[in-house]
Amino acid sequence: MKRSLLLLAALLSLAATAQKTVLFSTGDYTGYPYRIPAIATAPSGDLIALSDIRPCGNDIGYGRVDILMRTSRDDGRTWSYPATVLAGTGNPGLDCGFGDACLVADRERDELLLVCCAGDVPYWSSKIGNTQRIVCTHARLNPQTRRWEWNKQPTDLTQQVFETLLGNRVNGLFMGSGRICQSRRVKVGDYYRVYGALCTHVGNFVIYSDDFGRNWHVLGSATESCAPKGDEPKCEELPDGSVLLSSRKDCGRYFNIYRYTDARTARGEWLGVVASDETPGGIKNEARATDGEILLVDATEKATGRKAVVALQSVPAGQGRSNVSIYWKALDTPAHYDTPAHFAADWGGCYQVSQRGSAYSTMTLQRDRRIGFFYEEEPGYYQMVYLPLTLETITGGKYAVR
Numbered sequence: 001m002k003r004s005l006l007l008l009a010a011l012l013s014l015a016a017t018a019q020k021t022v023l024f025s026t027g028d029y030t031g032y033p034y035r036i037p038a039i040a041t042a043p044s045g046d047l048i049a050l051s052d053i054r055p056c057g058n059d060i061g062y063g064r065v066d067i068l069m070r071t072s073r074d075d076g077r078t079w080s081y082p083a084t085v086l087a088g089t090g091n092p093g094l095d096c097g098f099g100d101a102c103l104v105a106d107r108e109r110d111e112l113l114l115v116c117c118a119g120d121v122p123y124w125s126s127k128i129g130n131t132q133r134i135v136c137t138h139a140r141l142n143p144q145t146r147r148w149e150w151n152k153q154p155t156d157l158t159q160q161v162f163e164t165l166l167g168n169r170v171n172g173l174f175m176g177s178g179r180i181c182q183s184r185r186v187k188v189g190d191y192y193r194v195y196g197a198l199c200t201h202v203g204n205f206v207i208y209s210d211d212f213g214r215n216w217h218v219l220g221s222a223t224e225s226c227a228p229k230g231d232e233p234k235c236e237e238l239p240d241g242s243v244l245l246s247s248r249k250d251c252g253r254y255f256n257i258y259r260y261t262d263a264r265t266a267r268g269e270w271l272g273v274v275a276s277d278e279t280p281g282g283i284k285n286e287a288r289a290t291d292g293e294i295l296l297v298d299a300t301e302k303a304t305g306r307k308a309v310v311a312l313q314s315v316p317a318g319q320g321r322s323n324v325s326i327y328w329k330a331l332d333t334p335a336h337y338d339t340p341a342h343f344a345a346d347w348g349g350c351y352q353v354s355q356r357g358s359a360y361s362t363m364t365l366q367r368d369r370r371i372g373f374f375y376e377e378e379p380g381y382y383q384m385v386y387l388p389l390t391l392e393t394i395t396g397g398k399y400a401v402r
Helices: 002-018 158-165 340-344
Strands: 021-025 034-041 047-053 066-072 083-086 098-105 111-118 133-141 148-150 173-175 181-188 191-200 203-209 233-237 243-249 252-262 267-270 293-301 307-316 324-330 349-352 358-365 371-377 383-389 399-401
Touching: 021 047, 021 066, 034 098, 034 358, 034 371, 034 383, 047 098, 047 383, 066 098, 083 098, 083 111, 083 133, 098 173, 111 148, 111 173, 133 158, 133 173, 181 233, 191 233, 191 243, 203 233, 203 243, 233 293, 252 340, 293 358, 307 358, 307 371, 324 358, 324 371
Parallel strands: none
Antiparallel strands: 021 383, 034 047, 047 066, 066 083, 098 111, 111 133, 133 148, 173 191, 181 191, 191 203, 233 243, 243 252, 252 267, 293 307, 293 399, 307 324, 324 349, 358 371, 371 383
16 A cells, blocks of 8 residues: 555656646757746737747846747647747847846737847946836737737837836836736726836836836836835735735845725825735745745635635745745735735745746746746756646645636
């Protein structure tokens, strides 16, 4: 009996390992490194995964960087060959390189929005009048060919974001890579509102768009950061329609919440930033500051059948950049998320995804109700790994996606 149980455990472990798919492999025939995952689920069910390929071997501003795409029509079982979304030239100017993709699929139509960094100026070298650039582009699914067709000429948002929105008060900025949040509640015009979180030299700001990324506005103050010490940030929408900021820091996350007084006009206020590692039961990991993802999913508590919402936060849990994990918390009542301090406290558990060196991560809810997890993992600094997970696996069997 013991031997049979060991064999079953080994087979289950093998099956779980076999689900991992390396979508972009550093050390492949190109000889170039890959970094920075982004993934989204379209209404058609297509999964769209993006990654930097870096011929220059470094971040945007140091030479040529391209953004590549792979897609899956069968919930991640098979994937298309890599295709180029935006190609850098390596020459001075806006098109020197494109990278650090931020991606969202519209919830009503098969349309994608990509916001990314661009140009020949590194983030930390940015100065007013000579900054790293921020651009966007869109794609639609061709119903005849079933191919995603991108606008190959990106729209330069640099002047709009730096000057019009922030009044030339920051030297450098970029939008936190990975997942752009789209509201399920706020719709003004043809599209549900989207939220992009900015990392700047003076902290985080959140901007929003009601026309799917063509025009942007600041959520709250354009002069006072909603997380002055925050690094790479993400946004998510809470069950009451408030906007959650989750931002990179050493040994945890910064959380803040924007509470609307009038959602249509975006009037409201930020409630105050909180550090999770200084909060009872909050996320407190060993890793230095690293990008991660925040995602809320509608769930059912399996023991009782009660409806719930589960918050998922991915971040490396080990020392340095290692052991990428998913922390989770059930938001049973508004008292669990009515303030940043309450949201930051009392996380229910942690599921370790990686056993090795691993860094940036992002995730999406797939058509088959699994969580499509896309992350960087050693060896090779890094392989871009896709892994589908059930909510039952992440929460130890306590919750399932509904």
